Amino acid sequence: MLNTAGLSLEQAPPISIPFRFFLLAPLFGIAAGALLLAVGEEALISRWSPVTLALTHLLTLGLLGLVMCGAMLQILPVIAGSPVPRVVLVGTLSHLLLVGGILVLQGGFFGLGAGLMELAIALLGSGFLVFVSGVSVALWRVRTPSPTIVGMRLAVAALVVTVVLGTLLAGGYAGLFRIAGLAGLTDTHLAWGLAGWIGLLLMSVSFQVVPMFQVTPEYPVWFRRRVPGALFVGLLLWLWLRYATLQLGWSPLWETLWSASIGALFALYAGITLRLQQRRKRRVVDVTLLFWRLAMVCLLLLSGALVAVMVWPDLGSNTRFPLFLGIVLLLGVALPAVNSMLYKIVPFLSWFHLQKRQLTLMCMSVPVPHMRQFVSDTAARRQYHAAWLALLSALLALIWPSLFARAAGGLFALSNLLLLGNLLRAMALYRSTAVALSRCGDDPNSH
Amino acid sequence: MVAMERLLNVSELEPCEPLERTLEAARALPGGDYLRVIHRREPHLLYPLLEQAGLRWRTRRGGRAGYEILIWRHQDETAAEQVRAYLDAC
Numbered sequence: 001m002l003n004t005a006g007l008s009l010e011q012a013p014p015i016s017i018p019f020r021f022f023l024l025a026p027l028f029g030i031a032a033g034a035l036l037l038a039v040g041e042e043a044l045i046s047r048w049s050p051v052t053l054a055l056t057h058l059l060t061l062g063l064l065g066l067v068m069c070g071a072m073l074q075i076l077p078v079i080a081g082s083p084v085p086r087v088v089l090v091g092t093l094s095h096l097l098l099v100g101g102i103l104v105l106q107g108g109f110f111g112l113g114a115g116l117m118e119l120a121i122a123l124l125g126s127g128f129l130v131f132v133s134g135v136s137v138a139l140w141r142v143r144t145p146s147p148t149i150v151g152m153r154l155a156v157a158a159l160v161v162t163v164v165l166g167t168l169l170a171g172g173y174a175g176l177f178r179i180a181g182l183a184g185l186t187d188t189h190l191a192w193g194l195a196g197w198i199g200l201l202l203m204s205v206s207f208q209v210v211p212m213f214q215v216t217p218e219y220p221v222w223f224r225r226r227v228p229g230a231l232f233v234g235l236l237l238w239l240w241l242r243y244a245t246l247q248l249g250w251s252p253l254w255e256t257l258w259s260a261s262i263g264a265l266f267a268l269y270a271g272i273t274l275r276l277q278q279r280r281k282r283r284v285v286d287v288t289l290l291f292w293r294l295a296m297v298c299l300l301l302l303s304g305a306l307v308a309v310m311v312w313p314d315l316g317s318n319t320r321f322p323l324f325l326g327i328v329l330l331l332g333v334a335l336p337a338v339n340s341m342l343y344k345i346v347p348f349l350s351w352f353h354l355q356k357r358q359l360t361l362m363c364m365s366v367p368v369p370h371m372r373q374f375v376s377d378t379a380a381r382r383q384y385h386a387a388w389l390a391l392l393s394a395l396l397a398l399i400w401p402s403l404f405a406r407a408a409g410g411l412f413a414l415s416n417l418l419l420l421g422n423l424l425r426a427m428a429l430y431r432s433t434a435v436a437l438s439r440c441g442d443d444p445n446s447h
Numbered sequence: 448m449v450a451m452e453r454l455l456n457v458s459e460l461e462p463c464e465p466l467e468r469t470l471e472a473a474r475a476l477p478g479g480d481y482l483r484v485i486h487r488r489e490p491h492l493l494y495p496l497l498e499q500a501g502l503r504w505r506t507r508r509g510g511r512a513g514y515e516i517l518i519w520r521h522q523d524e525t526a527a528e529q530v531r532a533y534l535d536a537c
Binding site: 078212213214215281282284286344348351352355356359360364370371 | 459460461462463464467470474487488492495496499500
């Protein structure tokens with residue numbers, strides 16, 4: 001149940017706060033697609049090349065990060081009954097710092113100027129500091145935390161670990177200090193960012209949104225209460241095993257076994273989600289369900305790959321294996337899930353804010369559009385097809401890079417262009433209705 | 448005047464259609480009538496909108512889907528009386 005005791009309309013941030021995050025995010029997706037289209041197979045040779053690093057951070061910080069931060073500022077008052085304090089200041093400042101930081105970081109990866117990496121560290125570090133501070137106050141004010149709130153707290157803690165490790169790596173990249181065991185530290189940064197921040201946030205938010213949005217039964221109580229905490233502890237133990245393997249000479253088998261166990265928990269989550277979706281009351285298959293299913297099937301595939309590497313250790317030493325994991329996780333799991341949420345959140349916010357405005361002005365002569373009118377199902381499906389074709393092309397590019405790398409880039413850019421178009425159309429409908437309501441509010445005869 | 452109950456079942460609709468349909472039906476309520484909404488969750492986001500629209504409500508846990516929300520117009524004593532009678536009978 002939504003824990004919105006004490007929720008008032010004033011607690012929700014102005015619509016411009018989440019929307020500024022949502023509207024800029026697809027631009028980074030378009031930039032990532034265009035970059036892959038321009039450089040082609042070079043981006044898929046090694047995970048260490050500047051192009052691959054730039055691509056990865058355009059996706060994780062630019063596309064995923066911005067949407068997740070914007071959504072969190074918006075949904076905390078709704079699902080926790082606890083708004084982010086000074087949300088306009090926190091939203092505006094963190095948005096500016098993060099966007100600036102992502103852009104400068106790209107320049108740093110490509111070596112476009114001296115001091116860019118240092119500037120990126122400062123901008124991104126302070127952007128995340130502002131965001132985490134605001135969100136943490138809201139999360140820790142909740143007196144009786146639901147499993148979703150507990151999961152969100154753990155996800156924010158994982159974000160802090162990811163940012164600290166990322167800052168260290170960027171400092172090493174900029175030559176500020178020497179980093180011993182660069183590969184190990186990068187893997188740790190990745191694991192905490194992907195499994196910790198993205199994975200835990202996705203899982204804990206889905207405890208609320210899957211039953212609510214898709215009219216499914218609830219997730220089992222034991223799963224909601226135990227698994228996010230178990231995953232967090234699992235990541236901490238993995239950190240220790242990684243250290244023991246690299247520094248104390250332990251057999252890598254323990255670390256691989258533990259990674260597979262974490263993967264198995266995510267596979268269990270994907271299996272439960274798919275099962276719940278099968279049992280949903282309303283049998284209509286809309287595009288948000290399609291995106292969500294794609295994400296869960298890819299999560300099963302990813303977990304299967306982590307088990308496969310345990311059985312066939314040679315697989316793990318293949319340079320394409322980490323790229324395969326990255327593509328499936330980002331393009332297959334995280335982006336479709338975030339995309340699905342965007343198509344629910346944006347129409348709802350637009351409708352809700354207009355409804356609030358109409359009732360405040362008592363202006364019933366201007367109709368508020370229905371939520372389905374903000375993003376048309378046909379347009380959203382078109383974007384879904386472009387998104388999964390981009391995923392398929394990216395996977396094929398691992399086998400035939402010269403044939404599919406540029407196609408994957410083009411399709412990914414197209415998918416994000418369509419997403420941006422859909423969001424802009426929703427925004428335009430929101431603005432035109434808001435303007436009509438304001439005019440009506442000024443005219444005493446039209447009430 | 449005898450108040451008439453208007454029934455709206457939104458228990459199998461995806462968000463935010465329940466909110467949308469409830470608000471539409473509530474705003475179209477003629478004087479003397481009340482709306483009984485069958486819902487599977489407690490619709491916390493609906494309440495501030497109802498308040499702004501000059502409507503009153505009572506929520507009852509139970510019924511066939513989990514929750515029932517009874518909505519009537521502010522100062523509509525006939526409808527309010529019927530809602531009280533309905534809740535007493537539950």
